[in-house]
Amino acid sequence: MINVPATALSSKEVRKRILARNKEELAIIDVRKAGYFSRGHLLWATSIPFGDLETKTADLLPRYSVPIILCSEDLNDESLICRSAEKLREFGYSNLFYLRGGVKSWKESGFEVFSGVNVPSKAFGEFIEKAHKTPSIGPQNLKKMMDTGKEFLILDSRPTNEYQNMSIPSGINCPGAELVLRIFDLASDPGTPVIVNCAGRTRSIIGCQSLKNAQIPNPVFALENGTMGWHLAGFSLESGARQFYGEVSAKGYRKAQEAVGKIAKQFGITKVDWKTVKKWKGEESRSTFLLDVRQPKEFESGHIKTSISAPGGQLVQATDQYIGVLGARVVLVDDLDVRAIMTATWLRQMGWHDVFVLDQPSCKELEVQGKHSPKTHGLDSASCKFIDARKLKVLLERKFVSLVDLAISSKYRDGHIPGAYYATREDLPENLNFFQKQYEVVLTSPSGQQALLASSDLRKMGVETRVLSGGTKAWEACGFEIETGLTRCFEEPADIWQPPYELEGDPDFAMREYLSWEIGLVEQIRLDGTTDFKIFPEV
Missing domain, CATH: 3.40.250.10 (Rhodanese-like domain)
Known part of the structure; x- marks a missing residue:
């Protein structure tokens, strides 16, 4: 039996916490691959696959004491839950739970399971x-x-x-x-x-x-x-x-x-100054998300250092990709106010109670330029052995090494180093058993960061690998050959969700199925009974 460093909760206990989310914050994190998540998950779950925990948790889970409930497929996935909980504790998250029996148990308890992505918004x-x-x-x-x-x-x-x-x-x-x-x-x-x-x-x-x-x-x-x-x-x-x-x-x-101005009165949207926001972000009892709803180029030309780019239309369309804590406080940034106010009205109607618009003139001096750089947990302490692209090329030609690419499957398909095998971090170190023991294993990823984090994890398990310095980009920068296609996969990729118009086979059928699914969500959320969607009377 696996000793999971988190408290088990039954499906009924989890549902009770979901219904009380506006009294006590809650994060439901599904750690399976995105493809598995899209086939069936809890309505209010946020997808953060195991391999993305280092890069996505800081933005989606800004408060380290927030209650986090981890989800997976079923009891057979407890090792994945255990590895995820151990990693989150390393990052500093202290209030960890998990859904006993996973999504399968939730369904067996008579509760709704939703397919697709961004389901609350849709x-x-x-x-x-x-x-x-x-x-x-x-x-x-x-x-x-x-x-x-x-x-x-x-x-x-x-x-x-x-x-x-x-x-x-x-x-x-x-x-x-x-x-x-x-x-x-x-x-x-x-x-x-x-x-x-x-x-x-x-x-x-x-x-x-x-x-x-x-x-x-x-x-x-x-x-x-x-x-x-x-x-x-x-x-x-x-x-x-x-x-x-x-x-x-x-x-x-x-x-x-x-x-x-009229709409703000109708939906009760109020402004808040920077001094208050700064105080909120320092609180240990509430999570505060500071989201800049302008277009990405505007964000890059100047933004508040602690804000995250979340263009208003996409924030409403895919709320779970920007806000990982149910019941959190949300502050929206827009130098022209109009976009923030409109976005705030939709979040309020969606059931987010504490939504505010930042009084922008109070924080002009806090602007910085460039894209948002999310914090990557564990990067500073990660350690591994590196190999440069030219030396790797020689070893590959002599067949002295095995190469594993940790890019998402679509990037691997579009271009990877000849001879590289596609894999995901969830499946390491098991996939490494495929290779002959006398050959050294080298890991790569687009920039090399995922490979570094994976190699460091494997080292803690007693498995030594090397990492391509600079990742696949460094290989390409040398002008070396790239091949395309899903040429070497340990299993059918399930790490991403693809929109229906990108699917192979019969995309027209997939589109019709997708549109019918969207229309059918009204009845499914009625059966689920946990939404808090609102209609506000006109002023």
Whole structure:
């Protein structure tokens, strides 16, 4: 029997804690691979696979005394729970529990298990559409508008990379939190219909309803089923589109401020100064997340040192990727206020009680430039033996070493060192038994960091490996050959969730299944009974 350094909880005990999350904070962390997580998990679980604990916990779990409940598949996964708990204790987390019997036990207790990712956010979008009767337009009707030359405005509410991958013809990229800020410049004619789209449903619904809540005079619609619905209707998508919003005019900004002023009163959104936020972040009894909802380029040009980039539209669409503690306090940052206020209204409706907007002028002096650099637990104390790319190449040619690549499977597929085997940290050291004992094992990863952390863990278990200095990037920098494909895998990769339009086989079938799944979430959250979604009356 495995001695897990955490307290076991039954499914009923875990559910009781979930229902009390706004009285006592709680983090539910599923440590399985992301692919397994997407096949079935607790509604309020956050996915942090074992191999990502060092890199993701500091941002998602900022308070070291927060109660953490670890989840896995079933009793056979207790070794994974044990390794995860040991690692979290090394990082300084002290209040650890685990779901006895894992997700299997939860299901056997009669509780709902959810497939997919970002489920609370997606279920919330379906809830909003049903509660507000958010207007939508089908792809066939939109195509008729195009063909007849009628004036209309399509706003794609996704991040730029998604928009440029595939988009509706003539669509303008305007990520979700930007909509209310920029609509008065983009749709100056109040008679112009505005259609908001995303890839599927959630961001289209939230974006459309944001404009409805802002009471713009234009008719507004969500494109039914987004780009997937457009494709399934037989219409062509564009790739590489480059239509973007422009600068906000003084007049447009003034109108946006007036609109969100009314909305802030409706949803009870208040501002807080930096002195208070600094005090909150130092508290040991509450978790405080400081999230910058502006676009990534704005964040990089200047941000508060302790803030994290969380563009507003994505924060609502994938809340569990930014906030890992249920019942936490959330402070949103935006130098123009509009995006933070709109994002705050959606978080409040989603059931996050303590959401505030930072009074930005009080902290101008705290700005720093560049991307956010998350803290990596255990990196300072990690130790291993290194090997440079040129020496590794010689040893590989002589077949004197075995090489293991710890990149995510999609990166491994797109390019890896010839001869490298794909593996995940969860499966080490077992996978190393595959190699002949007389050969030294070298680990690599894109930058070398994951390989370093893995090698250091293996050393503690008495297994010696070496690490490619600088990772696979260093190999590529030398101009050495790279091969593609899932050429050498110990098992079918299950480390990532792939959107339906990226799946091999029959993507159209996968898209239809995905859209049906989204629509079905309203009934499933009713059966689950743990959501706290709200409708606020108009002021």
